[in-house]
Amino acid sequence: MIKVAMVVDSEQGHFFHTLQLAQELSKRGHQVAYWSFPEAERLVRAQGFEFQPIVATDSTEKPDGGRRLFGALIRGQLLDLLVNESRPDVFLTLSTFSTGALALRYRYRIPVVLVRTNLTLLSRQEACQLVVEDLMSMSTEPLELIQLVKRAGIKVKSLEELPACFLKMPEIAMISRKFERGEDGEEQGVYYVGGCVNVGAQ
Numbered sequence: 001m002i003k004v005a006m007v008v009d010s011e012q013g014h015f016f017h018t019l020q021l022a023q024e025l026s027k028r029g030h031q032v033a034y035w036s037f038p039e040a041e042r043l044v045r046a047q048g049f050e051f052q053p054i055v056a057t058d059s060t061e062k063p064d065g066g067r068r069l070f071g072a073l074i075r076g077q078l079l080d081l082l083v084n085e086s087r088p089d090v091f092l093t094l095s096t097f098s099t100g101a102l103a104l105r106y107r108y109r110i111p112v113v114l115v116r117t118n119l120t121l122l123s124r125q126e127a128c129q130l131v132v133e134d135l136m137s138m139s140t141e142p143l144e145l146i147q148l149v150k151r152a153g154i155k156v157k158s159l160e161e162l163p164a165c166f167l168k169m170p171e172i173a174m175i176s177r178k179f180e181r182g183e184d185g186e187e188q189g190v191y192y193v194g195g196c197v198n199v200g201a202q
Contacts, residue, residue, distance in 0.1 A: 002030045005052075005088035007097075007104065010040040014094060017117040019047060021092070021174065021193075035082065052082055073103045074144045083108050095171060098131045102145060102166060106152040114171040124171070124187055128163030135159050 006022055008014050015034070022032045026049075033050035034040070044051040055078075072078045091104050095116040105112040120127070135142045142159055149156050149165060156162060170189050177192035 002090060003086070003088045004030055004032045005035050005086065005091050006032060007035045007054075007091055007093040007100070008040075009097075010037040012043060014096075015040060015043055017174070018092070018094070018115055021115060021172065022049060023047075033086065033088075035079070052086065054078055054082070070099055070103065070138075071141050071144070073100055074107065074141060074148060076107060079104075079108075083110075092172075095127075098127070098166060099134060099145075101169060102131075102162065103148065105169060106145075106149045106154070106165070109152060112169050114169055115174065116171055117174045119175060124167055124189065125163065128166045131166060132159050132162060135162070 034044045095114040
């Protein structure tokens with residue numbers, strides 16, 4: 001049995017996009033818990049899943065904006081207590097939260113799997129460049145993230161080197177490969193499971 005922490009925000013659409021995968025993992029005997037903000041609890045529990053609330057432990061860092069939330073995640077103000085109590089084996093989070101995925105991976109040294117539910121024309125390398133551009137628009141968080149990665153034993157000197165870390169995280173694409181890649185084949189690290197998830201067949 002694997003303990004899975006599904007880390008998502010409180011948007012209903014984001015939750016429902018991960019639900020089928022969570023149900024399939026649960027059917028196969030894995031323990032799936034959703035980690036999200038308190039307003040998502042009723043929705044999660046209505047689907048029969050364990051819920052763990054994400055609450056900032058520092059009152060000066062309330063998660064009222066994406067960048068402040070990212071800073072609190074890097075510094076451990078969001079998830080340190082929850083990780084220490086729950087000890088998940090793997091994090092699953094949406095690909096749209098790529099910067100957060102990096103923080104999860106290198107702060108807690110726990111594997112992260114990205115989950116993508118939308119079609120894209122971008123390669124993973126191109127998506128990584130967007131992550132770098134997003135980080136470059138921030139103030140102190142990029143330096144903190146680099147220091148976090150270094151403490152995990154990864155040699156990085158600048159933001160431009162972070163895509164290599166991002167590409168090491170596998171991605172589950174919950175769409176058909178044919179819709180996105182045609183006959184070009186699969187990108188390395190991307191696992192297409194289609195709309196009807198069958199984890200054992202992949």
